[in-house]
Amino acid sequence: MQRVTVQYFDPSDGPSFEATYRERHVPLVKAIPGLERFTLTRPRGGEDTPYLVAELWFADLDGLKAGQASEEMAATRADAETYDVARRTMFSGSVEEV
Known part of the structure; x- marks a missing residue:
C-alpha cells in the first residue's frame, strides 16, 4: 500500500474550515483515480x-503515481491551497504491515 498524508495546522476558524473541507474538498479527493481509501482524523494531543489529518490510500506505487499525475489531483491540490491554515504538511510513503 502507498499512502499520502496531509496535515492541516491551526485553521483561522476551525468549524468553518472543517465544514468547507467536507463539503468542497472531500468530493475532489474521492474523485482521484486509483484512490482505494480516504480517512480523516481529528487528533488529540499536544x-x-x-x-486535521487526511490519509489517501493507494494499492501500489503505480496507482499513487497515476493519482498524483491526474487532473483530479491537480484540482485537489489547488483547492487545498485556498484554506486559511497556519501550515499544511504533505508526505507520502509505503505502508508496511508488521
Missing part, C-alpha cells in the same frame, strides 16, 4: 498536533 501543542504541535495538527487540527
